[in-house]
Amino acid sequence: MTHHTPPLRRGWTTGSCATAATKAAWLVLQGHTPPATVPITLPSGQSVTFALCQCGINNATPFAEVIKDAGDDPDVTHGALIRASVRALPAGTGVLFKAGEGVGTVTRPGLPIPPGEAAINPVPRAMICTALAEANGGTLPDVEVTLSVQNGAKLAERTLNGRLGIVGGLSILGTTGIVVPFSCAAWIDSIHRGIDVAHALGLTHIAGSTGNVSEKAVQKHYNLPETALIEMGDFVGGLLKYVRKVPFARLTIAGGIAKMTKLGQGRLDLHSKRGQADMPALAHLMAQHGASPTLVQTIENCPTVAEAFLYARKAHLPMGTIIAQSALATVQQTLTATPCCVDVQVYDRAGNMVGHAGPPYPRQHLSREF
Known part of the structure; x- marks a missing residue:
């Protein structure tokens, strides 16, 4: 008898929960009866x-709260209480974001939000602005949005926030609004199925990406169809080992600076739980490519690859290209004699290509920061 494992249940990002809470709080500010539910629009356009677990006015301040449901993902924020409060601002101010209790503040460079700002990432900020405009007749209101997470500072101790220079609590995250459950077996199986589909369609070029930003960027770069895109996440080894069995004429591996650094250091599982990038090894690699002794020491002492990249860029050292070359060497070694033309693309968080290794490609796609 065949037993079918039920599909893993998807959940919602902290960004989605914060968006819903903010929209509800704004409606209360406008004099509406506190709603029991509220619709929001995800980046994909899906509604x-x-x-809401609570919504109303506290100390003359409208607020709303949502309990995060991460689905079947073992997320540290599953069940967390996410609160938004709003305050009207003078005309022309726009939307201002503040970190309430349990939400961190950025203190280091290299993150998508500059130092001094609340650790509310760009996509959640955009989602919140969209929701506010929806609730305000299509125009963006002037409002201060304060986000809080109950016990957020304690929960943040179980994340990498401290190492990244985010102090005081959690980050409000999300690029799609949806949490895809983290399951090694399920994810690797989905990688294999995606490769099978691409092969069955007769595609000659597929691209494996570590996340949403690099996937969109590599798709645009090569004008690839959706069926050529393999969301490998951290499981680059799962993709490469399967491509040995089901080869394609061309394979592109695309990802962020930190994950491609780990790939270049020989790791085929890029998840943070398997360890961080080896900064002394990265510093040694940069020394081999002409980095000054001062820069080498600086890179070795950096807590993140993103921060090291900023120092390298100031010194006009093409760290992105060097990382791409090292990652390509790992890919080629893993594929061994597989007849496959491979290139590696490294992207920053904004989707700009900052490194490439492999066959020639159109130079107009390069970021000025390359």
């Missing part, structure tokens, strides 16, 4: 509805 989803959130239930």
Whole structure:
């Protein structure tokens, strides 16, 4: 008898929960009866509805709260209480974001939000602005949004925030609004199925990406169809080992600076739980490519690859290209004699290509920061 494992249940990012809470709080500020549920629009355009656990006015300040449901993902924020409060601002101010209790503040460079700002990432900020405009007749209101997470500082101790220079609590995250459950077996199986589909369609070029930003960028770069895109996440080894069995004429590996650094250091599982990038090894690699002794020491002492990249860029050292070359060497070694033309692309968080290794490609696609 065949037993079918039920599909893993998807959940919602902290960004989605914060968006729903903010929209509800704004409606209360406008004099509406506190709603029990509120719809929001995800980056994909999909509309989803959130239930509110509390909504009203506290000390003359409208607020709303959502309990995060991460689905079947073992997320540290699953079940966390995410709160938004709003305050009207003078005309022309725009939307200002503040970190309430349990939400961190950025203190280091190299993150998508500059130092001094609340650790609310760009996509959640954009989602919140969209929701506010929806609730305000299509125009963006002037409002201060304060986000809080109950016990956020304690929960943040179980994340990498401290190492990244985010102090005081959690980050409000998300690039799609949806949490895809983290399951090694399930994810690797989905990688294999994606490769099978691409092969069955007769595609000659597929691209494996570590995340949403690099996937969109590599798709645009090569004008690839959706079926050529393999969301490998951290499981680059799962993709490469399967491509040995089901080869393609061309394979592109695309990812962020930190994950491609780990790939270049020989790691085929890029998840943070398997360890961080080896900064002394990265510093040694840069020394081999002409980095000054001062820069080498600086890179070795950096807590993140993103921060090291900023120092390298100031010194006009093409760290992105060097990382791409090292990652390509790992890919080629893993593929061994597989008849496959491979290139590696390294992207920053904004989707700009900052490194490439492999066959020639159009130079106009390069970022000025390359």
